[in-house]
Amino acid sequence: MQSSPRINLKTLAEHLGLSITTVSRALKDGPEVKPETVARVKQAAAALGYQPDAGGVYLRTGRTMKICSVFFAPEVTDYGDAGFLAQVDGVSRTLEGDNYNLIVLAQTASQSPLDTVRRVFQQRLADGVIFSRTMPMDERVRFCLEYKFPFVSFGRTELQTSHAFVDHDDEGGVYDAVIKLAGEGHRRIALFNPTGGLTYAGLRLRGYQRALAEVGLPWDPSLLVSADLSVWASQAALLALLQRDRGVSAILCANQLSMFGAMEAALEHGMDPTRDGLRIVGFGGMPFRMPFEQGVTYYYQPQRRDGEELARHMLALLAGSAPESLQTVLPYQRIDDLQRFRLELREQAAGSV
Amino acid sequence: MQSSPRINLKTLAEHLGLSITTVSRALKDGPEVKPETVARVKQAAAALGYQPDAGGVYLRTGRTMKICSVFFAPEVTDYGDAGFLAQVDGVSRTLEGDNYNLIVLAQTASQSPLDTVRRVFQQRLADGVIFSRTMPMDERVRFCLEYKFPFVSFGRTELQTSHAFVDHDDEGGVYDAVIKLAGEGHRRIALFNPTGGLTYAGLRLRGYQRALAEVGLPWDPSLLVSADLSVWASQAALLALLQRDRGVSAILCANQLSMFGAMEAALEHGMDPTRDGLRIVGFGGMPFRMPFEQGVTYYYQPQRRDGEELARHMLALLAGSAPESLQTVLPYQRIDDLQRFRLELREQAAGSV
DNA sequence: CGCACAATTCAAAACGTTTCGATTAACCTG
DNA sequence: CAGGTTAATCGAAACGTTTTGAATTGTGCG
Incomplete structure (x- = not known):
């Protein structure tokens, strides 16, 4: 178990009185090697703690793993x-x-x-x-x-x-959200989309327009808000929307950060989510605790x-x-009750540990 | 700019009519190479898009970079x-x-x-x-x-x-927080620490005890709460504390997750942060928007x-x-006004972009 | 006994890089 | 111009691995 000379195929081969070739093959169960030898090599490799050198393997095979x-x-x-x-x-x-x-x-x-x-x-x-x-x-x-x-x-x-x-499935998610919101009576539903020409922004827009058409609401470009996918940028953009358009009653956010931004914007605009019935729809992974959670629908993906x-x-x-x-x-x-959803995840996590 | 034969030192050398040695040395400004040649090599390397192969370098030098x-x-x-x-x-x-x-x-x-x-x-x-x-x-x-x-x-x-x-400097941070809290009249200050025997948990405890001694408050082991560094675990542990000890008026959390846990625990316990004057002290990086922000002191490190x-x-x-x-x-x-702090960071970020 | 054939094992080359030691050419000194 | 010094370049070895092709053994068969 001496540590100074690093264990490689050569040292291993010398130690066993075999050639490098045979040792290499034995370690990957090559059919050309006598089963007895394979066992002997593997045992020695384990005993000496041999680990193939990633650089050497790559140089020969072209695979970096x-x-x-x-x-x-x-x-x-x-x-x-x-x-x-x-x-x-x-x-x-x-x-x-x-x-x-x-x-x-x-x-x-x-x-x-x-x-x-x-x-x-x-x-x-x-x-x-x-x-x-x-x-x-x-x-x-x-x-x-x-x-x-x-x-x-x-x-x-x-x-x-x-x-x-x-x-x-962002198209499907947005579509579903708009259908539901329209069913609840919302007429002016804003869509927040990230800038940068990402594919899913386009898909979200498609789902949005498809749903609008289906429920018979007009497509109003002024309800489409774009900004960076950060709290601050989305907050600024959505605040501007709320200020210029008093009719907006629902906002479809893109990810959690933009949802935070939407909430901050609503609060900054002086809205009380419960009183004013503003609906915020978010998309993303495990939902953080947010500034407010009434009137929030969340579309979740682990x-x-x-x-x-x-x-x-x-x-x-x-x-x-x-x-x-x-x-x-x-x-x-789709998550309608975030509190309950968190409890479920919590129990789930507790059960798996 | 042909793509089939990958550009390596050999192809580069052949292309320039030089030896591999010289090319290799030229690329790292070896003093043995004529400056003129260095320039020529570097230009060709850039033109052909030569990038040293990580595996080759490692094999020779033993450095994986x-x-x-x-x-x-x-x-x-x-x-x-x-x-x-x-x-x-x-x-x-x-x-x-x-x-x-x-x-x-x-x-x-x-x-x-x-x-x-x-x-x-x-x-x-x-x-x-x-x-x-x-x-x-x-x-x-x-x-x-x-x-x-x-x-x-x-x-x-x-x-x-x-x-x-x-x-x-967790010892210093906790020390400072306790001194300030005691100065504001807090008598029962709880310390939340992560489990797992981490060094900084011990340092936090040291800062805590040192400050208590200095301001003449007793060291009460029941005010030390330990749990995993997650929202759920800290929430459960701190809720238990609040329920068994009505005198607690301040909680020193460990990271942002445990701070969330503390807030959830306070809310679950039916406390109103403003009315009940509960002080929450957090430690960590960029502070998220929290369930409530009155009575919160935050110790920040980027x-x-x-x-x-x-x-x-x-x-x-x-x-x-x-x-x-x-x-x-x-x-x-130390951050006493989170709202203002976020604005500062925001302007700072806007300025640097 | 000689030959073919299978079963094992091995030597050597290759991958891309760096670097030691050697080689060449050019220049200086006496 | 011989001898020495310097500047510039080159050939070859080494790193650890896999794999090709060859070598060595042992076995069976005619």
Whole structure:
């Protein structure tokens, strides 16, 4: 158990009086090796604590056994997105089973999204990449397709070539929300959408317009508000809306941060959510405690599951599955009573521990 | 700009009519290469988009150019810790300047903290490791010291051998809070501490007791409440406290999640923060909007800066600096008016963009 | 006994990089 | 111009692994 000379195939082979070739093959149950020898090698490897050197394996095989997930850092500017961590946890946990490790690369505001992906590819930082904030004509998707670099996007594109993705059914969620709100008598329903040309913003708009048409409400562009996906930006944009349009009685937010922004805007505008009957609809993962919770509807998706699905797709891709078969659109779960929902999650968590 | 043959030193050398040696040296400004040649090589490298292959570099130099940050996944169970992302952002951004990449390894509940660090070391996943949740006799610190593996702990230890760390001045923060609260007339001040034997829990207790002694208040063990660092656990523990002890007028929380827990507990107990004059003291990063904000004092530390400091220490360590010189204890900033503080941060952020 | 054939094992090459030591060319000194 | 010094470049080895092709044994059959 001496530690100075690091255990590698060579030391292991010398120690056993075998060749490097045989040891290497024995460790992966090569059929050319005598079963007896296999057992002997494996025992010695375990005893000496041999671990294959990742660099050596890569150089020979071209496989890094790493997957990269891109983390969009500018979103951290104010409250950050705790849900991303749950996703990371899901990805990490799923990859672990197949001996893959996760690299998280922070994408700063200064570099373009494509730069980050290109770097992963060119420096061979990982065998595949996972990214979000997907756009209809996403350049990262194009890049990966061109160089045949395995990837799973969190969000769909409108590109011809099909590829692996995981996405939320935002069109369906928004559609459902508008139908319900209209049923309750709401006439002026605002839609908040993130800027940046993300695919799901378009899908949300489609669901919105489809529902409006169905219930016979007019499509009023002034009810569509766009801003950055942060508390402050959405707050400012929605405050402006409330100030210029007294008829708005419901706001469809994009994620938790913009929901916080909507609530702050309502309070800043002097509204009392209970008295004024303002309805706020949010979308996202595990809901934080909010400034107020009356009149709030929440469309929920567990983000750890997103991560698990992303990782499963990635592993399947690397194992040779066709991208067409690796496309998931996950439905939202509608929550009307947040308090009760939290209690449920709490019991659920307590039960699993 | 042909894409099929990957650009490596060999192709680059052939393209320039130079040897691999010269090209390699030119790219790192080796003094043995004619300045003119250096320029020529660099230009060609840029034009062809040459990026050194991470695996090749590692195999030769033994440097992975990666740093691993361990992410404690069980904390995600409910609200997650958005602050960790800010830290990740800080680490990542700082490493980037020195061409290091960040690996985030999720530590699941099933594996011991030591396992994760050991894996990083044995598989040579990274050149160094950063971890938190440090304990006085931390086994990970012991391990890294024994194998001379570079590390920076977020949190101090009580081990003899000195090592690099970054920590918050929790003792000072708690001390300051108790002094102020006592000055306002509070007599029964509760201290919430996380379970798990973390170093900073002990430091908090020390600051608490020191302040009590100084202002002449008795040390009452029943005012010390311990539970997991989650909303639910802290909520349950603090609710129990409020129910059994009617005299408690202030609660010192540990992080944002336990502060949420304290507020939920107070509300569940039927308290009106304004009317009942309950003071809640929180510690942590960027403060979320909370269920109520009257009577709240917040001790703030920007977590992105934590990450930057951790990364700076790591880089210095790898450059050969003595660990003794890489020990930081950061003071908290006391915030009495959260609303105003958020506005300040907002303007600050707006100014920097 | 000679030959083919299977069962084991091995030597060597390759991946991309850095670096030691050697080589060449050019320049200076006496 | 011989001999020495410097500047610039190059060839080759090494890192740890997998894999191709070859070598060594043992066995069965004619």
